[in-house]
Amino acid sequence: MSVVAHCDETRRRVRLTLWAYAYEFRHDALVPDAVFDAEARRVDLSRSTSRPDLDQWWRDNFDPSTGVWIRRHPELTVVARLYVTLKRAKRAWLIRSLFRDVLG
Numbered sequence: 001m002s003v004v005a006h007c008d009e010t011r012r013r014v015r016l017t018l019w020a021y022a023y024e025f026r027h028d029a030l031v032p033d034a035v036f037d038a039e040a041r042r043v044d045l046s047r048s049t050s051r052p053d054l055d056q057w058w059r060d061n062f063d064p065s066t067g068v069w070i071r072r073h074p075e076l077t078v079v080a081r082l083y084v085t086l087k088r089a090k091r092a093w094l095i096r097s098l099f100r101d102v103l104g
Helices: 003-026 033-041 052-061 068-072 076-098
Strands: none
């Protein structure tokens, strides 16, 4: 397995995890349903990542037709923290870009 292929699958799962968390727990659709669905259909459960424990969890719990699987995620507190961190970073970037001429 190539490093690039490994990274692509990992990134896909992280994106889906964050999108599902945002939608299911925060009522925040970060992407349109069609984008979520298309990315979910691309998940390849036969591919391993650097986290064998999560690979097995994905094989046992992931369902590409819904995001409800996120409610059983074994690292939900980590996912929640990442969501909050990314939302804060996005908000800070937006504020800086809106007031760039004033803030310098």
